Amino acid sequence: MSHEKAINDLKIKSSMFSLEGITSSLHQWLYATLSPTFALLAECVIVILLAIALFAALGLVLVLMERKVAAHIQIRLGPNRVGPGGMFQTVADTLKLIMKEGLTPDKADKFLFNLAPFIVMIVAMLLLAPIAFAKGFQIWDINIGVLYLSAISSLSVIGILMAGWASNNKYSLLGAMRSGAQIVSYELSAGLAILSIVVLSGSLQISDIIAAQENGWWLFKGHIPVIISFVIFIIAVTAETNRAPFDLAEAESELTAGFHTEYSGMRFALFFLAEYINIFIVCAIGATLFLGGWMPLHIGHWEGFNHIMDYIPSSIWFFGKTIFLIFLIMWFRWTFPRLRVDQLLNLEWKYLLPISMLNLILVTIIAIFGWHF
Amino acid sequence: MYTQTEIIKDTTINGSEGELVINVGPQHPATHGVLHLVITLNGETIKKIEPHLGYIHRSIEKMCESLTYRQFIYVTSRMDYLSSHINNEACALCVEKGLQIEVPARAKVIRVLMGELTRIASHELWLGAMAMDLGAFTPFFYTFREREMINEIMEDTCGARLTMNYMVAGGVAMDLHPDFQRKVKLFVTQFKKRVPEFDDLITNNIIFQNRMKGVGVLSGEDAISYGCTGPVARGSGVSSDIRKLYPYDGYDAVAFDEVLETAGDSYARYLVRLREMHQSIRIIEQLIDAIPEGDFQAKTKAVLKLPKGEFYTRVETARGELGVYIVSEGGTTPYRIKFRSPGFSNLSALHHMAKGSKIGDLMATMGTLDLVIPDIDR
Amino acid sequence: MSNEEIKEYVTSIAPSATFDESGEWLNSMVEPGTWKELALRLRNGPLHFDYLFCLTCIDWKTHLTVVYHLSSTTHRHTIVVKAKLDTAKPEIETVSDIWRTAEFHEREVFELFGAVFLHHPDLRRLILTDDFEGFPLRKDFEDPINMIKL
Numbered sequence: 001m002s003h004e005k006a007i008n009d010l011k012i013k014s015s016m017f018s019l020e021g022i023t024s025s026l027h028q029w030l031y032a033t034l035s036p037t038f039a040l041l042a043e044c045v046i047v048i049l050l051a052i053a054l055f056a057a058l059g060l061v062l063v064l065m066e067r068k069v070a071a072h073i074q075i076r077l078g079p080n081r082v083g084p085g086g087m088f089q090t091v092a093d094t095l096k097l098i099m100k101e102g103l104t105p106d107k108a109d110k111f112l113f114n115l116a117p118f119i120v121m122i123v124a125m126l127l128l129a130p131i132a133f134a135k136g137f138q139i140w141d142i143n144i145g146v147l148y149l150s151a152i153s154s155l156s157v158i159g160i161l162m163a164g165w166a167s168n169n170k171y172s173l174l175g176a177m178r179s180g181a182q183i184v185s186y187e188l189s190a191g192l193a194i195l196s197i198v199v200l201s202g203s204l205q206i207s208d209i210i211a212a213q214e215n216g217w218w219l220f221k222g223h224i225p226v227i228i229s230f231v232i233f234i235i236a237v238t239a240e241t242n243r244a245p246f247d248l249a250e251a252e253s254e255l256t257a258g259f260h261t262e263y264s265g266m267r268f269a270l271f272f273l274a275e276y277i278n279i280f281i282v283c284a285i286g287a288t289l290f291l292g293g294w295m296p297l298h299i300g301h302w303e304g305f306n307h308i309m310d311y312i313p314s315s316i317w318f319f320g321k322t323i324f325l326i327f328l329i330m331w332f333r334w335t336f337p338r339l340r341v342d343q344l345l346n347l348e349w350k351y352l353l354p355i356s357m358l359n360l361i362l363v364t365i366i367a368i369f370g371w372h373f
Numbered sequence: 374m375y376t377q378t379e380i381i382k383d384t385t386i387n388g389s390e391g392e393l394v395i396n397v398g399p400q401h402p403a404t405h406g407v408l409h410l411v412i413t414l415n416g417e418t419i420k421k422i423e424p425h426l427g428y429i430h431r432s433i434e435k436m437c438e439s440l441t442y443r444q445f446i447y448v449t450s451r452m453d454y455l456s457s458h459i460n461n462e463a464c465a466l467c468v469e470k471g472l473q474i475e476v477p478a479r480a481k482v483i484r485v486l487m488g489e490l491t492r493i494a495s496h497e498l499w500l501g502a503m504a505m506d507l508g509a510f511t512p513f514f515y516t517f518r519e520r521e522m523i524n525e526i527m528e529d530t531c532g533a534r535l536t537m538n539y540m541v542a543g544g545v546a547m548d549l550h551p552d553f554q555r556k557v558k559l560f561v562t563q564f565k566k567r568v569p570e571f572d573d574l575i576t577n578n579i580i581f582q583n584r585m586k587g588v589g590v591l592s593g594e595d596a597i598s599y600g601c602t603g604p605v606a607r608g609s610g611v612s613s614d615i616r617k618l619y620p621y622d623g624y625d626a627v628a629f630d631e632v633l634e635t636a637g638d639s640y641a642r643y644l645v646r647l648r649e650m651h652q653s654i655r656i657i658e659q660l661i662d663a664i665p666e667g668d669f670q671a672k673t674k675a676v677l678k679l680p681k682g683e684f685y686t687r688v689e690t691a692r693g694e695l696g697v698y699i700v701s702e703g704g705t706t707p708y709r710i711k712f713r714s715p716g717f718s719n720l721s722a723l724h725h726m727a728k729g730s731k732i733g734d735l736m737a738t739m740g741t742l743d744l745v746i747p748d749i750d751r
Numbered sequence: 752m753s754n755e756e757i758k759e760y761v762t763s764i765a766p767s768a769t770f771d772e773s774g775e776w777l778n779s780m781v782e783p784g785t786w787k788e789l790a791l792r793l794r795n796g797p798l799h800f801d802y803l804f805c806l807t808c809i810d811w812k813t814h815l816t817v818v819y820h821l822s823s824t825t826h827r828h829t830i831v832v833k834a835k836l837d838t839a840k841p842e843i844e845t846v847s848d849i850w851r852t853a854e855f856h857e858r859e860v861f862e863l864f865g866a867v868f869l870h871h872p873d874l875r876r877l878i879l880t881d882d883f884e885g886f887p888l889r890k891d892f893e894d895p896i897n898m899i900k901l
Contacts, residue, residue, distance in 0.1 A: 074514040170395045174417070174732070244508055245580055253403040253506045254732050337580050338508025340733040341417055427878035435888055435898075470775075597802050597824055600852030611824065618827070683774050683831075685805070685820065696805050696820075711807040713820075721855040750878060 023136055047139055051128055055277060062276040063090045065323075066330055073334040094269065102265035105168055112166035117263065117270035119159035124277040126152050130206050131284050134294050134315035138207065145206040146198055149285055150191050153240065156278065157183040160242075160249065160259050163271070167262040175258025178341055179249035183240055185348040190236035192356040196222075196229040196363040197289040206288060213292035215300055223371070225362040230290045232356050237282035238329055239344070241275065245336035248344060283325035287318065291325075294318040391415055399428045403506050403736045406746030410723075417731045422724040430750040437710040442468050442542065442677040445707065450536035452714060453748035455495040456690040458527075459488050461540035463688040466621055467697040468542040470686055471679035477668040480544035481623040482660050486557070487527075487539060488622075489653040493564075494523040495691035496646050503643070503740035504575060507584055512574055519567060522560045529553065542677060544670030557661050561654055568651075576647070585640035589726040589738030592637055599725065600718035603693025604649065605742060608642035610635040615689040627656050642741040678705055692716055692743055716748035757830055760798055765789050776820075776829045783834045787844035790819075793830070794849045799823045800830065803846070806856035808864040810889045815841050815866055836866055845871040863888040 026046075030039040064079065064087065071078025079086030104110055130145035132138040142148055157180055164176020198204055200222055201212040212218075218226050239246035250258035260271045287293060294314035298306045339347070365371075393416075398409040407428035413421040433452060437445040446464040450457035462484055469476060476484075497520040501513035524534040529550040531537040539546050575581050591601065596609040606613040614631040616624040632648040634641035679701040687696045693715030700709040719742050727735045754777045761768050765785040771778040781789060793800040805820035815836040822829045834843055845868040847854035857868045858877040865886040868874060876883070885892050 070510075074511050075518065076514060170393060174393075174395075178417075247508065248733075251508065251733075253508060253736050256402060334511050335574070336509060337504065337578065337584060338733070339580060340584060340731055342731060343583055425877075427880070430878045432887055435892075439898075595851070598851040600803060600850070600856075602804075613824075683778075685775065687804075694804065698805060698807065698818075698820075700809055709809045711805065713805040713807075717855060717859075718852050721852055725851070 051125060051139075054128070055125070055273065058280050059273045059276055060090045060094075062280060062326065063093070063272075065326070066276075069327060069330045070334050073331070097269040098266055100265035102267050103262075105262050107168045108262065109166040109168070112162050113262075114267070116159050116163035116166060117267045117274070119162060120156055120274040121270050121277075123152060123156040123159065124274045124281065126155075127278075127281045131281065132206055132210060132288065132293050133318055134313070137315070141205065141207050144204045146194055146204045146209070146289075150187070150194060153278075153282075154183065154187050156274075163263070164259040167259070169262050171255045171257070171261045172259050175249045175251070175255045175261070178251075179242060179259060181341075182242070182246065182248060182344060185345060186236045186239040186246075186352075189232050189348060189352040189356050190240060192353075192360050193229040193233035193236060194285075194289060196226065196356075196360050199360070199364050199367045200226070202367075206293070209289060210293040210295050213295050213298075215298055217290065217292040217295070217297070219290045222363065223366065225359050225366060226290070228355065228359045229363065230286070232352055232359070233286055233290070234325070234328065235352065236348075237286065238332060239348075241278045241282055241329075243275075243279065243329055244333035245338050246344060247333075247338060248341055251338060253338075279326055279329060280322065283322045283329065284318070286325050287321035291321045292317075293321075392420065397735075403739060404746070405502055405744065408720075408744065408746050408749070412732075412735070414732070419727055419730055419732065419735055422727055422735070424720055424723065426750050428750065429747050431747075433751045434710050434712060437707055439706060441705050442679060442707070445710070446540055446542070447536075447538045449712065450538055451747060452712060452751055453690055453692060453695070453716065453745050454535055455498060455745055456491050456692065457536045458491040458539060459688055459690040460695060461538065462488060462622070463686055463690075463695050463697045465540040465542050466688065467684050467686040467699050468677060468679065471682070471684045471699065471701060472542070472673070472677060474543045474671050474673060476544055476622070476671055478623075478665045479667045480669050480671070482664050483545050483549060483669060484540070484622045485624065485627070486657060486660055486664075487530075487537070487545075489656045490523050490526060490557070491537075492691045493650050493653050494520050494527075496650050497523075499646060499691075499740075499743045500571065500575070503737075503743075504581075506736045506740035507581065509575075509581075512571070515567075515570060515574065519560075519564055522556070522563065526553065526556050526560065529556065541670060541673075543673040544668070546670075548669045549664070554661055554664070557657060561658060561661075564650075564654060571647070576644075582640065584733070584737050585643060585741070586636075586638055588639045588730065588734045589741065590636075590638045591722060591726050593635075595722065595725060596637070599722035601693070601722055602715050602718065603689065603691070603743075604632075604642050604645040605693065605719050605722075607632060608634050608645045608741075609637035613694065615687050615694055619687060621686070621688060627659050629653075629656050639737045639741040646741075646743070676705055678703065679707070687713075690715060692745065692748065693719065712751055714748045714751060716744050716746075717751075720744060720749055757798060757828065760796070761789065761793075761830075764792050774831075776831050778831045778833065780833050780835065783836060783843045786832070786834050787846070789832070790846045790849050793821060793832075798828070799825050801825075801850075803850035803852055803856075806853055806860065808860045808866055808888075810838075810864060812890050814838055815864060817843055817860065817866060819846070841866040842869055843867075844869050847871055862886070865889065 030042055034042060067089070068078045079089035082088040082092045104113055127149060129140040130138065130142050130148055160179045161176045164172040197209060197218055200218060201209045203209060219230055242249045250260065260268060263271060294317050296309035296312060296314070296317050298309060393414040395412050395414060396409065397412055398404040399407040409425040409428060411423040411425060412419055433448055436448055440448065446461050449460040449464050452460055497516040501516035504512035527537055528534050530553055531539040591605070591609050593609045593611045596606045596611050602613050610633055612631060612633065617631045629652045632645045632652060634645050679699065681701055681703040684699045684701070685696060687694050695715060696713030698711040698713065699707050702708040723738065723742065727738045754772060757777055758770055761779055765781045767782050767785065769780045800821040800823050802822045802824050803819060804822055807818050809816045809818060815838055817834045817836060819832045820829070821832060836843060843866065845853065845857055847857055854872070855877065857871055858874060860866050861868060861874055862876045862879050863886060
């Protein structure tokens with residue numbers, strides 16, 4: 001919330017509804033009444049509370065959404081008993097998980113075993129920082145935002161490897177091994193896909209990237225190379241979050257539950273929650289980079305059209321785009337079978353990586369000559 | 374619990390360094406029951422597969438020795454529970470062969486119709502379960518939608534959905550439900566309409582094809598040597614359909630094709646089963662309007678006594694050749710009975726098919742072998 | 752090929768073989784000692800019995816009989832070969848190197864009847880638990896807890 005100034009500089013239509021007024025007045029009031037140190041601390045507390053609230057809300061909503069989407073695809077009803085339309089099903093599930101005993105296997109490395117779910121969770125939390133949820137509503141608009149995201153997101157593999165190793169279970173170990181190979185490989189394509197947008201925008205800062213899409217989203221402005229980047233990005237992040245068809249790390253029919261075979265109760269719930277938070281975050285990144293984040297749908301110089309689009313609040317744009325991408329990833333999961341481990345690595349190293357490298361060159365040429373719209 | 378010993382002396386396996394031994398089962402999502410495989414791995418590559426059976430062994434052969442010829446038929450429903458009807462048919466045929474009972478024409482047609490419906494239901498379940506082994510959950514629900522209709526047809530006539538116990542020596546236990554023909558016709562039209570969905574969802578999916586083509590290859594010669602039957606053998610190009618080779622219950626009177634594929638891989642086995650469903654539909658369509666009137670059961674004595682001697686019948690279940698071998702001493706109970714189950718022989722080829730491949734391939738291979746564990750253990 | 756030709760061929764390898772044609776198929780009773788040689792010739796010879804579709808054993812109280820049901824996928828003829836084994840020392844050569852399916856079937860017969868298949872690559876228990884005593888499919892097997900007697 002300390003960097004709203006950067007967003008203030010953007011030439012946004014004054015008619016657009018935003019949370020900016022609330023956050024900046026709160027910011028000014030805190031700094032006026034308290035000393036700068038305490039004001040910063042107070043802001044930190046508010047941010048922490050908001051982040052935890054967001055996590056809880058996301059967990060509940062996304063799990064329910066996944067089950068409803070799955071049910072719809074599988075010609076069945078899905079949860080429909082707890083609450084209206086099964087809305088409180090995830091609440092009931094969470095209560096069950098809280099009350100379950102968290103078992104630790106006898107010969108497990110107890111310290112690492114208990115630490116692993118928290119590492120995965122902390123990584124997911126850290127990733128929230130540079131994401132712009134709405135116009136002027138961003139925790140930390142760091143000037144290397146995209147680099148920060150790529151760097152932190154690769155840390156989650158440590159938590160998974162830790163879980164797999166510490167469980168003292170062969171299935172867990174195999175799952176962790178697969179996960180390690182998979183995340184490290186797909187990081188490259190995801191990074192290159194992100195780079196193409198960085199090249200076009202000329203900035204690593206999230207707010208700059210969003211501002212660059214004021215007259216149209218990159219997906220529409222950047223010709224076919226950006227569409228290729230987008231497809232590669234979606235494939236790579238599906239793999240990075242261990243979702244089907246790339247769910248080899250948990251591969252139910254092969255490794256029972258992969259790296260979290262031995263986890264139960266709340267520790268399992270943390271892994272489960274982190275999976276959904278990670279999906280949300282990668283989809284939010286995708287929405288920000290390719291679909292303009294909270295930026296409404298603007299088409300070139302169509303002033304009237306752009307003006308109408310501005311009436312829809314920016315947070316709705318952001319969450320709408322993100323949930324659309326989440327739905328896409330859920331759709332993959334309930335349609336495709338799983339790849340084999342060598343096919344998975346072949347896909348990355350023989351196809352996605354060379355394509356994304358060539359694609360990056362194309363995007364660079366487009367950026368240099370200014371061929372994009 | 375188990376010590377590692379060499380199952381097959383294999384010179385291609387060298388050294389024990391870097392080996393990882395994992396137990397797949399008896400509780401594992403991909404074994405669909407209580408099969409226990411001890412797998413030796415090198416990384417992700419399978420070096421050795423050693424099945425440990427018996428978790429659901431009930432010694433049905435011993436049980437049958439103390440049951441009469443009327444009773445023992447129904448125990449076999451619990452062997453291969455997915456084609457229980459065809460198991461019962463095999464036993465009834467064997468008793469009929471011993472007593473030289475002529476089965477009425479109506480009973481024969483009913484048997485064939487029920488047998489083909491059972492085969493479709495079994496293949497539907499296999500299709501869903503195999504897709505699940507490959508990590509796709511959705512096809513399961515689509516296949517169960519069709520299977521449910523068959524189960525309801527069975528329930529109407531036989532009073533049960535899975536273990537029908539509809540056979541008696543000399544015919545079938547009771548006449549068809551009045552609704553039978555209408556429901557079967559409805560099922561046939563629905564099935565034909567919905568099968569293209571499977572092709573869209575599974576057959577033409579590039580990931581599915583990549584997971585199955587060239588995986589778990591079994592040559593025709595090996596298939597014969599390992600005693601593989603049913604779709605496993607036919608996927609390797611071995612003609613083994615008992616309905617064609619040794620027709621029983623009037624299968625020689627209906628027109629259908631034996632489905633053969635020559636590749637011998639998982640995809641070939643998959644295609645064979647998919648096309649077999651169409652052939653079963655073809656048989657049903659020919660017979661559903663041509664059910665002859667008359668008795669559904671031949672007149673038999675209250676107590677059946679097989680003459681002294683040996684009787685062997687074989688039928689084509691959904692999984693392959695089921696043989697029933699009865700040794701009679703002339704009493705009311707069999708002296709010795711042997712069930713040659715298709716799953717047992719098919720399982721013995723698993724090590725040969727899956728060694729050297731990845732864990733994911735093992736699941737694809739096991740999925741297309743269509744193992745039903747009680748059929749293996751008996 | 753007709754039963755007469757098969758009989759002639761079997762007699763040329765195992766002269767002591769006796770035949771019984773009362774059943775559906777040709778039955779042949781051979782000495783355990785000649786079985787391995789006969790099996791090899793049946794599989795690889797002109798009769799080409801390449802498919803062993805059933806392998807089992809019968810306990811006749813005085814002796815055991817191992818029964819092999821053989822068939823040919825090219826000529827479609829069938830023969831049933833039986834070998835009489837001594838209950839006290841039931842031993843016969845394995846055929847698992849000739850028909851691979853025999854490997855599992857022989858293991859099953861081994862643990863349920865106690866018949867020993869010599870030179871089998873891996874003659875271990877397949878179905879029963881490691882500490883199970885007795886051979887459950889033999890006629891003298893008694894299990895007062897789990898067995899129902901008529």
